[in-house]
Amino acid sequence: MKHSRKLPTAYYNWLTMTGAYISSVSLILIMLFLGVNLLFDLAPNPYLGIILFLVLPMILMFGLILVPIGVIRTNRRIKSGEESGHPPSLKIDLGKPSHRRAVQVVGFSSVILLFAGTIGAYQMYHFSESVAFCGTTCHEVMKPEYVAYQHSPHARVPCASCHIGGGANWWAKSKVSGAYQVYSVLTNNYPRPIPTPIENMRPAQETCEQCHWPNKYYGAQQKRYNHFKYDETNTAWPIDLMLKTGGGDERSGQNFGIHWHMNVGNDVEYIPRDDKRQDIAWVRVRDRNNGRSLVYEDTENPLTPEERDTLEVRTMDCMDCHNRPSHVYKSPDKSIDLALSVGKIDSTLPNIKSIAVAVMDKEYTSESEAHDSVASGITDYYAVEYPEVLESRHEDITNAIATVQEAFSQSIFPEMKVRWDVYPNNLGHLTSPGCFRCHNDRLVATTGQSMATECTTCHSILSQGSGEFAEVASTPSGLDFKHPEDIDEEWRETLCSDCHTGVQP
Ligand code: HEC
Numbered sequence: 333m334k335h336s337r338k339l340p341t342a343y344y345n346w347l348t349m350t351g352a353y354i355s356s357v358s359l360i361l362i363m364l365f366l367g368v369n370l371l372f373d374l375a376p377n378p379y380l381g382i383i384l385f386l387v388l389p390m391i392l393m394f395g396l397i398l399v400p401i402g403v404i405r406t407n408r409r410i411k412s413g414e415e416s417g418h419p420p421s422l423k424i425d426l427g428k429p430s431h432r433r434a435v436q437v438v439g440f441s442s443v444i445l446l447f448a449g450t451i452g453a454y455q456m457y458h459f460s461e462s463v464a465f466c467g468t469t470c471h472e473v474m475k476p477e478y479v480a481y482q483h484s485p486h487a488r489v490p491c492a493s494c495h496i497g498g499g500a501n502w503w504a505k506s507k508v509s510g511a512y513q514v515y516s517v518l519t520n521n522y523p524r525p526i527p528t529p530i531e532n533m534r535p536a537q538e539t540c541e542q543c544h545w546p547n548k549y550y551g552a553q554q555k556r557y558n559h560f561k562y563d564e565t566n567t568a569w570p571i572d573l574m575l576k577t578g579g580g581d582e583r584s585g586q587n588f589g590i591h592w593h594m595n596v597g598n599d600v601e602y603i604p605r606d607d608k609r610q611d612i613a614w615v616r617v618r619d620r621n622n623g624r625s626l627v628y629e630d631t632e633n634p635l636t637p638e639e640r641d642t643l644e645v646r647t648m649d650c651m652d653c654h655n656r657p658s659h660v661y662k663s664p665d666k667s668i669d670l671a672l673s674v675g676k677i678d679s680t681l682p683n684i685k686s687i688a689v690a691v692m693d694k695e696y697t698s699e700s701e702a703h704d705s706v707a708s709g710i711t712d713y714y715a716v717e718y719p720e721v722l723e724s725r726h727e728d729i730t731n732a733i734a735t736v737q738e739a740f741s742q743s744i745f746p747e748m749k750v751r752w753d754v755y756p757n758n759l760g761h762l763t764s765p766g767c768f769r770c771h772n773d774r775l776v777a778t779t780g781q782s783m784a785t786e787c788t789t790c791h792s793i794l795s796q797g798s799g800e801f802a803e804v805a806s807t808p809s810g811l812d813f814k815h816p817e818d819i820d821e822e823w824r825e826t827l828c829s830d831c832h833t834g835v836q837p
């Protein structure tokens with residue numbers, strides 16, 4: 333028997349053999365899958381990708397590791413006389429056919445494996461950065477982010493461009509935390525909703541600024557905000573704003589407007605009291621050119637010395653305002669306004685805004701439960717309050733129900749407990765404090781000034797209201813804000829977001 337062996341004795345042990353077997357089978361499977369993939373040009377499939385670029389290569393490596401372990405163990409045994417056979421020899425004797433074959437086998441397979449391994453590693457790298465992998469692998473977990481992303485201005489920007497970046501260091505970091513995430517998903521141990529701010533999100537300089545030139549001057553932008561009131565006729569109340577976006581750099585001399593914060597010549601630092609960075613207690617602005625430094629402190633509830641020492645000081649970047657560039661979970665108020673403004677819901681249906689927002693606002697445990705309840709809620713409402721409308725406008729009501737269900741599925745994810753109010757949007761100030769986290773009367777500098785709060789600092793109102801209430805500005809400074817509902821001057825004293833929470837105020 334022994335004489336028929338083609339390789340040195342030490343290769344003939346169960347561990348090495350099993351290892352060789354495992355790795356050959358997985359190599360064949362990889363080749364097979366790759367071949368099928370190339371021949372039929374399959375659509376990118378995350379599950380095939382995982383098997384092809386993660387699971388099989390791992391099994392292959394495992395098998396390969398077993399081979400030398402087996403050899404070493406057997407050699408030890410032979411040495412200690414536990415097993416008969418040739419004494420171990422480190423000499424490679426190319427005169428012996430068995431040694432020659434061993435060298436050939438090892439050399440040949442090393443070259444193939446190195447080659448396959450390099451291609452595999454490269455493919456694996458690409459695959460693990462792909463939108464398919466990030467967005468759909470852990471289907472339930474990433475569903476809110478993936479769905480919202482597909483309806484965002486960044487739908488064609490790969491997840492990795494914002495979440496992972498160039499450089500081996502960040503890549504390794506993201507894979508280490510990624511491995512932990514996979515583990516939490518497998519053990520069903522992940523938080524719902526996923527907490528933000530994301531702790532090791534890379535700074536904007538390495539993400540957003542790959543594509544958006546921070547020194548770019550944007551000028552002012554006109555934007556229309558379509559609102560509908562919660563009354564029987566769903567009165568339209570559009571507001572046209574001229575947003576003073578601005579920006580620029582020292583060279584052009586243009587550095588004002590909202591993008592003044594864009595870290596061109598200034599550092600703005602702040603200390604938030606809470607994890608969500610909504611309660612800001614301290615702000616420092618430093619002008620890097622002339623060294624001017626100004627500290628704003630919370631006059632109602634100043635930071636204690638311990639808080640000052642322990643709380644994190646954060647330097648403001650793009651994501652402190654644009655924290656929802658891609659995962660925009662619209663509030664029911666906003667979703668329905670949007671549907672009414674484009675005519676997907678017929679605004680002549682009595683009270684449709686009010687009832688549509690109300691059915692979206694309920695707490696549900698699953699998407700299908702929500703869909704059922706949206707349908708029955710709207711139908712029942714019309715059956716009781718407007719039976720003649722239910723009778724005569726069946727199609728409009730059916731369309732409205734379908735649109736509300738669709739709006740729900742795009743922005744609310746009961747399974748992951750994701751809603752608009754879980755992830756406050758810091759860009760404006762209507763449904764969360766946003767800009768007013770800093771621009772308020774509470775934060776005051778030693779000089780006595782606070783950050784600007786006049787309504788015209790950030791935008792001017794070009795027009796507001798509709799029909800007999802419509803007002804159009806005749807001067808560049810715009811109109812004084814007129815609150816659509818008579819609430820006296822309450823809107824000057826109270827934050828908009830104290831009343832407007834994304835549903836009927
Ligand atoms: C344009 C940049 C951008 C793109 C593209 C992007 N994200 Fe995000 N993502 C963000 C920002 C910014 C946050 C919020 C960070 C924070 O608040 O700390 C975020 C937050 C998240 C969160 C935390 C939970 C949440 O909803 O806020 C997850 C999970 C996530 N992204 C996954 C993805 C996935 C999966 C993709 C691709 C399908 C993707 N992201 C694409 C910028 C992006």
Ligand code: HEC
Nearest residue numbers: 485486489493494536539540541542543544650651654657
């Ligand atoms: C890989 C390139 C890329 C990266 C990275 C990127 N963006 Fe964008 N962004 C774009 C493109 C392209 C558009 C224009 C989309 C359009 O006009 O439809 C855009 C549009 C925008 C807009 C305008 C949105 C609107 O409503 O029209 C904002 C704001 C923005 N990006 C912020 C960010 C922020 C903040 C980050 C970092 C978290 C970021 N972007 C990262 C490519 C990128």
Ligand code: HEC
Nearest residue numbers: 536540544546550553575577590593594649650653654759
């Ligand atoms: C102080 C808050 C704030 C910061 C910081 C900030 N932005 Fe903006 N940005 C805004 C606002 C507000 C708008 C306009 C309002 C809107 O689109 O709703 C805007 C508009 C934009 C637009 C769209 C401009 C256009 O003409 O369409 C882009 C792109 C953008 N920002 C990118 C960035 C990038 C990149 C950074 C970081 C270098 C950044 N922003 C930092 C508040 C900010």
Ligand code: HEC
Nearest residue numbers: 588589590592602617653759760766767769770783789790
């Ligand atoms: C972390 C605190 C902070 C937040 C949040 C913040 N700002 Fe500011 N903002 C400042 C500071 C500090 C100044 C400068 C005050 C000074 O000059 O002392 C400033 C100044 C401004 C200016 C005046 C720039 C000029 O021309 O002099 C505008 C406009 C502005 N902010 C808009 C916004 C908008 C819009 C938002 C929300 C999207 C916002 N800010 C959010 C801290 C903040």
Ligand code: HEC
Nearest residue numbers: 557571759760761762767771784785786787789790791813
């Ligand atoms: C520090 C800057 C800043 C100040 C001060 C400010 N706003 Fe705004 N406001 C914004 C920004 C930025 C947006 C745009 C938000 C967006 O595009 O989502 C906005 C949006 C709005 C909107 C449209 C809201 C929507 O989502 O439909 C109204 C109305 C408005 N502001 C009224 C006011 C009034 C009234 C005041 C004075 C009490 C005021 N703003 C003060 C920055 C500011």
Ligand code: HEC
Nearest residue numbers: 559560561562563569816817819822823826827828831837
């Ligand atoms: C004291 C509570 C309160 C405050 C503060 C407040 N609102 Fe309102 N707002 C209401 C009520 C109540 C309505 C009427 C809702 C309805 O029945 O149509 C309303 C309606 C509106 C509407 C039209 C309908 C809608 O919901 O879209 C807009 C736009 C609006 N408010 C903007 C603002 C802005 C901007 C601010 C901050 C500058 C603000 N509000 C502050 C209570 C408030």
